[in-house]
Amino acid sequence: MRTKIILLICLVFILIWPAIQLYQHRHFQIPIVAGPGVTRVTKLSHYLPALKGTMADTWIFWLEGQESGGKALILGNSHANEPEGMLAALVVIENGLVERGTLLVIPQFNHSASRATRPGDGYPLYFNIDTKWGKKKFRMGNREASPLDQWPDPDVYLHYPDKQLLSFLDARNVNRTWPGRPKGLLMEQVTYAAMELIRQEKVDLVIDIHGAETMFPVTNCIVAPEKSAKLATMVSLTVKATEKFDNHVEPSPPKFRGLSHREIGDYSDAMPFLLEAPIPFLDQPTGPKTEKFLLDGKDPFLLRLSRKNKLFVPYDETGWPIDKRVGQHLSVTLEILRQYSRRTPERSIIIHNVPRYAEVVEKGVGYYFQDPSQVRRDRIYLN
Amino acid sequence: MAKFIMITYYLLTAFIATLFFWNFWQEKKKIDRQILYLLVLIPLLLRLLRIK
Numbered sequence: 001m002r003t004k005i006i007l008l009i010c011l012v013f014i015l016i017w018p019a020i021q022l023y024q025h026r027h028f029q030i031p032i033v034a035g036p037g038v039t040r041v042t043k044l045s046h047y048l049p050a051l052k053g054t055m056a057d058t059w060i061f062w063l064e065g066q067e068s069g070g071k072a073l074i075l076g077n078s079h080a081n082e083p084e085g086m087l088a089a090l091v092v093i094e095n096g097l098v099e100r101g102t103l104l105v106i107p108q109f110n111h112s113a114s115r116a117t118r119p120g121d122g123y124p125l126y127f128n129i130d131t132k133w134g135k136k137k138f139r140m141g142n143r144e145a146s147p148l149d150q151w152p153d154p155d156v157y158l159h160y161p162d163k164q165l166l167s168f169l170d171a172r173n174v175n176r177t178w179p180g181r182p183k184g185l186l187m188e189q190v191t192y193a194a195m196e197l198i199r200q201e202k203v204d205l206v207i208d209i210h211g212a213e214t215m216f217p218v219t220n221c222i223v224a225p226e227k228s229a230k231l232a233t234m235v236s237l238t239v240k241a242t243e244k245f246d247n248h249v250e251p252s253p254p255k256f257r258g259l260s261h262r263e264i265g266d267y268s269d270a271m272p273f274l275l276e277a278p279i280p281f282l283d284q285p286t287g288p289k290t291e292k293f294l295l296d297g298k299d300p301f302l303l304r305l306s307r308k309n310k311l312f313v314p315y316d317e318t319g320w321p322i323d324k325r326v327g328q329h330l331s332v333t334l335e336i337l338r339q340y341s342r343r344t345p346e347r348s349i350i351i352h353n354v355p356r357y358a359e360v361v362e363k364g365v366g367y368y369f370q371d372p373s374q375v376r377r378d379r380i381y382l383n
Numbered sequence: 384m385a386k387f388i389m390i391t392y393y394l395l396t397a398f399i400a401t402l403f404f405w406n407f408w409q410e411k412k413k414i415d416r417q418i419l420y421l422l423v424l425i426p427l428l429l430r431l432l433r434i435k
Contacts, residue, residue, distance in 0.1 A: 011421045019434045148433050152392045185385055
């Protein structure tokens with residue numbers, strides 16, 4: 001009996017130690033400052049009330065211009081372990097000033113995933129970005145939604161409506177559940193709500209911001225379906241010529257279902273784009289998955305692989321720092337808006353005060369975040 | 384439907400956790416078995432407590 005009690009005490013101790021950390025991580029709130037360009041803030045559940053009160057509901061920041069024009073939607077953290085998307089979205093929210101048209105920004109699209117982690121891969125629970133006023137702390141999320149919010153996983157995920165068989169894990173991957181359905185799995189409800197937003201608000205452009213492994217061929221690129229391909233090609237050529245970084249165009253495969261760059265275009269009038277920047281942290285043959293590695297992208301094993309031409313992007317001792325990744329995403333996003341506005345002046349979207357690649361690389365992404373303690377409380381949204 | 388399946392899985396988890404705890408409590412001699420029962424119990428408890 002005594003042994004049993006000692007063992008039970010050990011069990012409680014072993015349980016409590018990680019449980020406190022995981023609980024704190026799931027409930028940690030990131031203060032998002034609504035910058036001067038934000039005119040209103042709503043929730044995704046407005047487009048599907050079933051999401052209200054769930055961990056999948058998330059903020060939508062509206063940046064509306066004085067003049068009417070087109071509408072663009074920016075999605076960050078579709079995969080919450082690719083934080084450059086969220087950081088780029090936050091830079092737009094905190095700094096952007098829209099002159100014409102409307103910009104809608106969802107910085108934590110898979111909100112549930114941002115509150116989960118992948119301890120099997122030794123992910124850090126948080127990461128910090130240096131700013132002018134100190135460090136801004138963020139949750140490090142996972143690729144899939146938390147199983148606490150959508151569980152159990154099926155043996156095989158059957159995509160709706162195409163019935164394509166996908167990995168069981170993709171049932172919680174919001175970039176495999178487009179276009180979604182109102183009474184489906186929680187992640188299908190999230191994408192359905194976003195589709196309703198796109199259709200009801202007559203959104204012209206959807207920019208879904210990601211990161212991808214250096215050993216994965218679809219990296220450092222713009223993924224575009226047929227309807228967005230011309231614009232994406234112009235954007236790719238322009239940033240290469242004027243800002244000196246590569247961002248090639250990858251066609252969206254018509255037979256691979258559930259992805260934003262495929263389904264949004266097929267189920268609405270919007271033109272979708274999926275942006276990928278290399279994130280060495282996601283590669284498998286690397287050293288420990290530390291916060292430093294997440295932010296600077298430097299790894300000796302990847303460097304050796306690079307010398308053997310095993311990577312799909314240039315890689316040297318400078319790694320792939322977060323500032324470079326966010327800078328690329330911002331420049332490509334701004335260029336998509338600019339090229340679209342040139343082509344369709346009646347639906348143009350003109351935005352100012354968002355930094356481009358060179359500025360972000362020079363000053364660091366943290367330079368563009370405001371100190372929440374110096375901002376009016378009603379301009380802060382906890383996410 | 385998804386919610387019903389989710390609740391069913393929580394009930395199954397609770398049932399299996401109870402079985403493991405019962406086996407742990409009934410095991411009188413082998414300490415290695417007792418430790419194993421408790422180790423297997425950890426993920427089930429984390430899920431039931433809605434922590435992981």
